[in-house]
Amino acid sequence: MVIASQSRCRSSLKPCMRSCRIHSIETLESVDMDTVGRLTGMRDWRGADLNRANSMRARIGAATSAAGYIPIETPVLEQVELFVRKSGGEISSSLYSFTDADGVKIALRPEFTSSVIRHYVENCEPDAGPMRFSYGGPVFRHDYGEGGAYRQFTQAGAELVGDSSPAADAEILNLASECLRSAGLGDSVFTIGHLGLMHRVLESFRLSEPVKLFVIANLGRIAHGDGEISDLLARAQTSGLINDGGELTFPGVDSDEQVQEMLLTLFGDSLAAPLGRRTPEQIVARLVRKARDATDPESFNAAVSLASELGRLNGDPADVLDAAAEVLSKSQVQPDVLEEMRATITHLSDMGFPMSQTTLDLSFARGIAYYTGMVFEAHVTRGEDRVAVGGGGRYDDLVQALGGGNVPALGFAFTIEQILAANESLAAARGVQADGSSNDV
Template identity: 40%
Template sequence: MTDLSQDSWRIKRDLENRLGELIGGFGYNHLETPILEPTDLFLRKSGGALASRIYSFTDPGSNLVSLRPEFTSSIMRHYLECAEDTPLPVRWQYSGPVFRYELSHPEASGQFTQIGAELLGSPSITADAEVLGLASQVVSQSEVADWRMALADLDVLNSVLDAVGVSERAKTFIIQNVPKLQQGKQVIPQVLEEAHRLHITGQGTREDYLVEAVQGLDDSQARVVLRGLLKWNAADQVGQRNADEVVGRLLRKLRGTDDGKSLHRGLELASDLAAVHGEPKVALRDAEVVIQAAGAETGAFERLSQLLDLVLSDSEIGGHMELDFGLVRGLAYYNGIVFEVTHPRWPEALGGGGRYDGLARALGGREVVPALGFAYNLEALLAVGKGSRVKRATESSQA
């Protein structure tokens, strides 16, 4: 957190206003949300990525509240509260302070300004292309040169994992470990150990055997199999407990685990896909090899190919984009496309975004609301923009 002189404040406000006008020109109306919100709003679908980075406290009414670490959850919360009076699609933009604790470099923790846009209510490829195009115009309007946009599609990875037959819990685990899997297949044994520790796989040969025994069966069929195994192998251990109760408990446990072979194959394929990055058309061909090896459905891959045909003709994106299937971003609410914009003179992403169709349901909505958006760190844009203007103005004011 830093102070700004009047000159630096004026430069920052000027860029904020210009970017707001740019985004507004695409039909995005301003929406202001509270700085302070219930902590649960930010944690419900973010996974563990934000839990240790949020400034939280208990208010005088004994409610756990947090300084907002991002805007997206608040935007979706607002929509759900006003859904009856808000026809879809709806476009909103925002700017304001957010607060995060940075574990890797605490000296950079605190407050920064986030500016972004969200498009709710459209699942189409044209909506994806609109948001990617607008995100690229924002960084160009900020007079930033040499920026790169990395794009991935989590639906492509999910299609590969679906072909293997792993559970939703295992898919989430694999996606969270994609950054580690980018190092190569030599890390898979380490990742499998973590899966055993989290009870994602059976804890031994016996449980792996039982998982395979009930795989592909509905619950009633699986209960018959397990009841027979129980009578044959463990009748003396049941004692006075009701056999149906034991079978039910065991089935719930097995349904929550994956067999080791499927998980191992899923990790191998995820590692192969995470290694794919580079010029979009070349990377797309490399990704297709992995998809074919998995025997996966090609719908998500074809959708991504169509999206690239749309956005690569945009002069604002042009030579700035690359595909990077090792990109998953940090928040668990993303599905579909995800992207990040980087610059060689800034240690982290300038900004990024993606699609988050499941967030509305996670926040209590009754229906799926297709949605996507992006956000930038305004101070980062200023720092790498033409002449690093805020820094220069600050130095001149101190002279």
């Protein structure tokens, strides 16, 4: 009976719609089958909702195309390593992954940037000059479904590869603003930070890489009074990042080479199993480097004190940069990063970027293992809440991490579902249509 109704649907869909539904229900009831529902965090799109989502993608795509960005479509499936090589634990726990029939570890893409950079490494010559890409499509994150959010959602964005200048930072920020204007959210507010500044500050105190990341990850808490430097020091000591001597020593051993030989003998066959791309010797060498990199409490306290003083600065970009220059003048840190930031702000002003809707927050950090310089988020106000609709920044290490040359890059991505929700909640107050159109766009 089901087969017969399916054949009738193929030949004449509308006349038999009711008949198909009745036959299908009767068949399911006769065998007492449970309904197979949607997965958690997934949704169906149809009708007006689907049209609005497609329209929003098209609006953002038109804005990026007008700026000279080349549309690119990358595979939904990529190798797991593409996404974890740089981001590591920040994204690996959220991957939808499996091993295919060839034994290759595969993942549904959780974002576009790594795929775009993979395409660049495989197809583009660094000497060809800056490359501009734009994209849009579904991405998947297993932990994104908490709080009613979607585990499959739609991103639209752009990447600029091969330009390290402050003008490139301004270009990406301004393009992000233009995309939001096209989407009906011209009054979005921007929060800008700069991980490069904090890295420069912490490097001046010779902090190890793990300690730097630890401090930056906790800087917002300390800068805004949610914790004490002494508490941060205690946590760092407990985790083994800091020791009282400033350096771990090995009694009776004079060189790192001797330490490596000693550890290889000590570990024995435990390092003989497959270890990915690294040999046992490489792993032991890394352990020794990490041991030698242990930071002393005095340097840690001084670094965190200066970083937190900078982190408390937020507000008008020009005022924040002036205040930051005064703070750095009392230290040994060179102010060149501040000058680059000032140049970016000047470019933005010349472009007509909405500076009155922009805050420079030196404690703002996102993707600390990923971004290397300017970072930003765009927010809209929904009632008493500020909701992030997207963001981005500079990730100068990613091209090299994925097998390419030492090529700088930066970009941004927006979540279409968040933009649609923001438009719906703001429509009455702003006179915006449900599809995001506006008289001021």
